[in-house]
Amino acid sequence: MRIGEAALAAGCQTETIRYYERAGLLPKAGRTDGNYRQYSASDIERLVFIRHARSLDMTLDEIRALLDVRDAPENNCSTVNAVIDEHIDHITERIQVLEVLRRQLQDLRGRCQQAQAAKDCGILHQLGHSEPASAPKPTQRARTRVRNERTARHVALASRASRKSR
Amino acid sequence: MRIGEAALAAGCQTETIRYYERAGLLPKAGRTDGNYRQYSASDIERLVFIRHARSLDMTLDEIRALLDVRDAPENNCSTVNAVIDEHIDHITERIQVLEVLRRQLQDLRGRCQQAQAAKDCGILHQLGHSEPASAPKPTQRARTRVRNERTARHVALASRASRKSR
DNA sequence: CTAAACCCTATAGTAGCTTTAAGGTCAAGA
DNA sequence: TCTTGACCTTAAAGCTACTATAGGGTTTAG
Numbered sequence: 001m002r003i004g005e006a007a008l009a010a011g012c013q014t015e016t017i018r019y020y021e022r023a024g025l026l027p028k029a030g031r032t033d034g035n036y037r038q039y040s041a042s043d044i045e046r047l048v049f050i051r052h053a054r055s056l057d058m059t060l061d062e063i064r065a066l067l068d069v070r071d072a073p074e075n076n077c078s079t080v081n082a083v084i085d086e087h088i089d090h091i092t093e094r095i096q097v098l099e100v101l102r103r104q105l106q107d108l109r110g111r112c113q114q115a116q117a118a119k120d121c122g123i124l125h126q127l128g129h130s131e132p133a134s135a136p137k138p139t140q141r142a143r144t145r146v147r148n149e150r151t152a153r154h155v156a157l158a159s160r161a162s163r164k165s166r
Numbered sequence: 167m168r169i170g171e172a173a174l175a176a177g178c179q180t181e182t183i184r185y186y187e188r189a190g191l192l193p194k195a196g197r198t199d200g201n202y203r204q205y206s207a208s209d210i211e212r213l214v215f216i217r218h219a220r221s222l223d224m225t226l227d228e229i230r231a232l233l234d235v236r237d238a239p240e241n242n243c244s245t246v247n248a249v250i251d252e253h254i255d256h257i258t259e260r261i262q263v264l265e266v267l268r269r270q271l272q273d274l275r276g277r278c279q280q281a282q283a284a285k286d287c288g289i290l291h292q293l294g295h296s297e298p299a300s301a302p303k304p305t306q307r308a309r310t311r312v313r314n315e316r317t318a319r320h321v322a323l324a325s326r327a328s329r330k331s332r
Numbered sequence: 333c334t335a336a337a338c339c340c341t342a343t344a345g346t347a348g349c350t351t352t353a354a355g356g357t358c359a360a361g362a
Numbered sequence: 363t364c365t366t367g368a369c370c371t372t373a374a375a376g377c378t379a380c381t382a383t384a385g386g387g388t389t390t391a392g
Contacts, residue, residue, distance in 0.1 A: 004338065014339085019380060034388045036339055045294060052293045056274070057267055060379070066293070069284045078281035080289050088271045091264055098261045101223055102254060108222070109250045112243065119239035123246050124232065127218045128211060170369065178349095180370085185349060200357045202370055226348075 001039040003029075010047045017047065023060060025050055025067065058087055167205040169195075176213045183213065189226060191216055191233065224253055 007014045017037075020026045026046060029037035039047075049070070053063045062083050069079050111122030118124060173180045183203075186192045192212060195203035205213075215236070219229045228249050235245050277288030284290060
């Protein structure tokens with residue numbers, strides 16, 4: 001099985017597979033005479049495992065931890081539970097932060113009901129001084145997460161945009 | 167006011183302010199004889215505006231749009247409403263995706279109740295074949311967003327880690 | 333024999349910063 | 363006066379998890 005077929009089976013791009021190989025999640029693939037990568041059924045299983053974990057939004061580091069356990073079938077799997085539990089916690093926390101954000105934004109939005117001169121816009125005023133809306137200043141931790149999570153959206157938007165242009 | 171004081175006033179790092187200047191959100195700062203950047207009260211206001219918007223998780227592009235309106239006080243502010251409304255939509259969508267993810271993860275977590283041999287672990291098995299948990303495969307769009315959002319967490323963890331080592 | 337479809341490597345780009353390296357400026361204290 | 367240390371400067375690299383691009387080589391169908 002060559003890389004294109006493997007990508008199809010796993011629902012990802014060929015370049016992503018090469019990336020996983022470079023990142024050490026997949027072993028260096030065997031090669032044909034023409035230097036094409038070759039994949040066995042168990043290689044595909046490993047790749048599918050990774051993609052499933054990614055579809056649950058786990059990081060490559062978390063997946064590495066799961067793969068390590070998977071690679072040692074007699075060992076104890078308690079790490080697995082820990083990884084999943086922590087991952088659930090992260091997501092839960094993130095949902096809470098987003099809900100606070102949404103409330104703040106809705107409050108902010110309420111300050112300008114119709115199109116008017118910018119100098120009279122309640123939203124611009126509110127952003128200009130003191131705290132935005134009635135919001136308690138987000139903690140440093142929350143803020144960091146939010147800021148970075150947002151990085152996400154850019155990337156998402158960027159990739160959506162580039163998809164469009166394909 | 168020099169850059170350090172400005173950073174303190176806005177609750178960010180000095181390097182972040184330089185970054186905003188490079189990114190064109192802040193005008194090129196004036197300089198002292200010793201080539202230090204100098205900030206006026208209105209420069210600080212602009213910076214605070216940016217930071218407030220960022221604390222609401224807006225992108226620099228969205229903020230640029232708000233600043234443009236702010237810079238033309240007689241112009242119509244309807245762009246502002248549009249930016250905020252769209253931003254609220256993004257966040258709402260993201261919350262929904264995360265809630266689906268959380269349900270999937272909780273389902274997955276239920277498949278292994280105690281530490282056991284890795285080869286018997288229900289979580290590893292589930293990740294290994296077919297679809298994870300009972301989850302409908304996330305749409306391409308959702309998946310992209312999620313994957314990228316997660317990028318975020320790495321960054322968050324990274325910056326938390328580096329904070330620790332300071 | 334050639335064109336299309338596939339594969340290869342290496343490099344750069346994405347958002348919004350943060351970190352690092354290698355310095356220059358300036359005020360206070362010995 | 364000299365130096366220590368706190369502050370500032372620029373430029374470049376790093377972070378995640380890819381994706382895209384450039385510039386090639388291989389294989390296979392017609």
